[in-house]
Amino acid sequence: MSHPRNGGDLVVESLTTLGAACVFGLPGQHALGLFDALRRSPLRYVGLRVENNAGFAADGYARTAGTVAPLFLSTGPGALTSLAALQEAAAASVPVLAVSSQIPSAGLGGRRRGYLHELRDQQSSFRDVVKSVHTARTASQIPSALAAAWESALTAPYGPVWVEIPQDVLLAPTTVPRVTGLRAEPRPLVPRPELIAEAAVLLAEAERPVILAGGGVVRAGATGELLRLAELLRAPVASTFGAKGAFPWEHPLSLRSWLEDRHTTDLLEDADVLLVVGSGLGELSSNYHTLAPRGRVIQIEADLGKLESNHPAFGIHADARLALAALADSVPASAPDGRAEEAVALLLKQVRARLDAQGLDLEQGLLAAVRRALPDDSPVFFDMTILGYWAWSAFDARRPGAMHSAQGAGGLGYGFPAALGAAAGAGGRPVLAVSGDGGAMYSIAELATARQLGLDVTWLIVDDGGYGILREYMTDTFGAATATELARPDFVRLAESFGVPAALTRPEDLERDLAAALATPGPSVLVLPALLRMFAPTHLGPAGQEQTGQAPAGTGAGAAG
Numbered sequence: 220m221s222h223p224r225n226g227g228d229l230v231v232e233s234l235t236t237l238g239a240a241c242v243f244g245l246p247g248q249h250a251l252g253l254f255d256a257l258r259r260s261p262l263r264y265v266g267l268r269v270e271n272n273a274g275f276a277a278d279g280y281a282r283t284a285g286t287v288a289p290l291f292l293s294t295g296p297g298a299l300t301s302l303a304a305l306q307e308a309a310a311a312s313v314p315v316l317a318v319s320s321q322i323p324s325a326g327l328g329g330r331r332r333g334y335l336h337e338l339r340d341q342q343s344s345f346r347d348v349v350k351s352v353h354t355a356r357t358a359s360q361i362p363s364a365l366a367a368a369w370e371s372a373l374t375a376p377y378g379p380v381w382v383e384i385p386q387d388v389l390l391a392p393t394t395v396p397r398v399t400g401l402r403a404e405p406r407p408l409v410p411r412p413e414l415i416a417e418a419a420v421l422l423a424e425a426e427r428p429v430i431l432a433g434g435g436v437v438r439a440g441a442t443g444e445l446l447r448l449a450e451l452l453r454a455p456v457a458s459t460f461g462a463k464g465a466f467p468w469e470h471p472l473s474l475r476s477w478l479e480d481r482h483t484t485d486l487l488e489d490a491d492v493l494l495v496v497g498s499g500l501g502e503l504s505s506n507y508h509t510l511a512p513r514g515r516v517i518q519i520e521a522d523l524g525k526l527e528s529n530h531p532a533f534g535i536h537a538d539a540r541l542a543l544a545a546l547a548d549s550v551p552a553s554a555p556d557g558r559a560e561e562a563v564a565l566l567l568k569q570v571r572a573r574l575d576a577q578g579l580d581l582e583q584g585l586l587a588a589v590r591r592a593l594p595d596d597s598p599v600f601f602d603m604t605i606l607g608y609w610a611w612s613a614f615d616a617r618r619p620g621a622m623h624s625a626q627g628a629g630g631l632g633y634g635f636p637a638a639l640g641a642a643a644g645a646g647g648r649p650v651l652a653v654s655g656d657g658g659a660m661y662s663i664a665e666l667a668t669a670r671q672l673g674l675d676v677t678w679l680i681v682d683d684g685g686y687g688i689l690r691e692y693m694t695d696t697f698g699a700a701t702a703t704e705l706a707r708p709d710f711v712r713l714a715e716s717f718g719v720p721a722a723l724t725r726p727e728d729l730e731r732d733l734a735a736a737l738a739t740p741g742p743s744v745l746v747l748p749a750l751l752r753m754f755a756p757t758h759l760g761p762a763g764q765e766q767t768g769q770a771p772a773g774t775g776a777g778a779a780g
Contacts, residue, residue: 223392226384227256229361230318232398235260237369239289241643243277245270247293249320252389254291262289265643265672268664270297272636274304275662277315279637281308282623283598284644285440287372292319294386295338298345303630305348308379310627311461312438312522314372315379317349318365323387341383350378356385358393362401370403375521375538377438408521410537410545418517418533419549421492427514428454429474429490433504434461435497435521437619441540442466445496448547453559454494455566457483459504460626462497464616471560475567476612479506481757482569486562490514495532497539499525503611503626507758519543574754582609582751585726589653589679590615592733597649598623598641602634604655605687605751612754632661635678639665642674649675649737656682656707663708666717669742677736678744680710683751691753714744721746 230253234242241263246254257264265280267273270292281288292298298319308315321341338344342352351371355364361384368380422428430452436445442465449456449472456466457474466473477483484506487493491514498504499520508529518532519542526534535542574583586609593599595617601607601624616622623641625633638652654662659680669676685704693700714721721744724732729747736743 222259224397225252225256225392226358226361226389227252227254228259229358229393229395229398230365230384230389231256231260231262233362233365233401234289235262236398236401237366237403238286241265241280242289242291243267243273243280243640244291245273245293245297246291247297247320249322249386250291250293250297250389252386253318253320253384263643265640265668267636267639267668269662270300271302271304271632272662272665274301274315274317275307275633275636276640276643278304278308278311278313278633279600279623279640280644281313281315282311282637283620283641285620287314287316287369288640290315290317292317294320294322294341298341302344302348303628305345305379305381307625307628307630307633309348309350311434312377313379314377316365316368316372317345317379317381319381319383320389321383321385323385342381345381348379349381351380353380353382354384355382355388358388358391358395361388362398366401366403370405373403373405375405375408375439376435407541408536408538410519410535410542412545414533414535415542415545415549418535419546421515421517421533422452422494422546423550425452425490425492427490428452428492428494429487430454430456430494430496431459431487431498431500431504432456432462432465432496433459433498435539436462436465436543437497439497439521439539440619441497441543442619444540444543444547446470448543448550451547451550451552453553453555455486455559455563457487459498460611460624463614463622464619468615468617472563474563477566477570478504479612479754479756479758480570480573481506482566482573484510484757486566488512492517495519496543497521500529505529509758577754579752579754581726581749582606583613585729585747585749585751586610586613588726588730589651589733592730592737593651594649594737595621597621597651597737598638598645599651599653600624600634600638600641602652602654602658603629603631603688604634604653604658604681605683605753606653606655606681607634608688608753609751610653631658634658635662635676636665638676638678639669639674642676643672645675647675649677651733651737652676652678654678654680655687656680656684656710657686657705659710660705660707663713666714666719666742666744670718673741675740676742677733678742679733680744680746681751682707682710682746682748687751688753710744710746719744723748
């Protein structure tokens with residue numbers, strides 16, 4: 220029988236018209252009208268088992284598909300469970316559009332009528348996390364609220380947005396015509412010409428220019444503009460952990476991503492002009508706030524709140540691609556004299572010597588094995604785990620958007636569900652997730668999702684019997700670790716109980732086993748028992764005086780696995 224159109228239909232019609240193809244989420248009693256409408260839409264639904272994992276999956280999809288990822292949630296507990304995922308999307312500027320139900324309209328406004336899932340002010344729980352909050356109190360408001368949210372999510376800086384709609388509005392029949400003409404046009408963040416002119420003069424006159432590329436370069440699609448400007452200036456380029464793939468790894472001007480290395484910090488400090496693009500120079504990007512530039516800093520940043528938030532700079536509030544293109548059009552080409560390339564080669568040699576002195580062949584070998592096994596066009600998602608921390612600095616992503624982690628907010632459980640989301644839009648490419656045993660337990664239920672949907676994700680679980688990085692922190696600081704050792708399941712048998720093929724592997728077999736798993740369609744699990752160490756930090760003292768064996772501090776209490 221035919222079903223009368225309702226508020227839920229307006230939601231899916233609006234999202235379809237705006238360009239959505241896939242929706243993530245988890246149903247709930249107040250959101251039934253929203254989910255029922257999916258049956259009458261062309262939208263593909265990817266259902267996860269936990270709302271936080273659904274948020275991570277939407278995040279992974281948005282990062283790899285380069286578009287907004289809708290996330291459907293129910294009221295109260297269902298909505299609140301997504302907060303950690305939305306925090307990661309906010310920290311990493313990922314356009315997730317969360318659509319949540321609300322209690323019936325009669326209970327809104329703090330009336331405390333005792334509805335199921337009732338909160339005094341549900342929006343207030345999200346307002347400090349997401350980029351913008353939108354409410355539709357009537358059916359006719361739904362299309363415009365969603366268009367405004369979509370535009371907000373895709374206006375630089377990107378970010379998650381929140382839309383809530385009462386249960387009765389989602390369920391009530393509507394006479395609003397089918398949505399067909401809805402549009403959302405993100406506003407370009409154009410640099411002011413007088414700022415570009417001044418920055419171009421500073422860069423042209425610099426004797427030792429250096430560029431630090433942040434995640435904003437990747438999100439803005441500005442990698443071509445970055446390469447052009449760097450080659451014009453003959454400027455070495457370092458990439459932050461969120462900017463993996465922003466600059467060619469093997470380029471003679473590439474400093475790569477050794478931002479936790481004091482030699483890199485020294486080189487950045489020694490620049491007479493340091494151009495920072497798409498980074499706020501936060502904790503991880505500044506070697507734990509030890510970076511102290513001695514020259515002039517030019518900062519291009521789309522997030523106004525991050526502009527000059529850590530260092531005085533010549534600030535340009537603009538989209539990275541537009542600003543870099545304008546600078547490349549304004550600076551003359553520098554005559555190549557080989558000095559920049561020599562400085563890069565020396566730095567990489569110093570980094571290599573420092574690592575070689577620490578007996579870390581196992582860790583470096585494992586990361587190299589992962590790189591060789593992973594196809595160049597396949598993305599990898601690292602959880603907050605020691606091999607992931609190594610990847611921040613040492614992994615060659617090969618292309619923009621090919622490596623992702625939860626380093627924005629630093630919460631556990633990101634890797635596997637984010638990889639599932641990426642696989643939903645990967646067009647047949649295999650996807651890799653890497654977790655520790657502690658982080659794996661956050662998302663183990665999603666093995667059922669992987670099996671049910673046949674998603675092409677290989678999950679590498681590095682099993683060290685606990686929260687490995689926290690074990691290092693506590694042992695180094697207090698002489699002993701507390702609450703870091705974990706009972707865990709037989710991951711191979713557990714995965715097989717979900718109908719997911721699984722196997723144990725060894726360091727010497729990892730490349731072969733991982734390549735085989737990635738080449739086999741559908742989900743799979745590889746378990747690698749291994750006790751890994753981090754390289755010694757350099758922010759605790761001058762280069763050459765590192766405390767060997769310590770892990771880098773400052774990644775947060777959730778940085779374990």
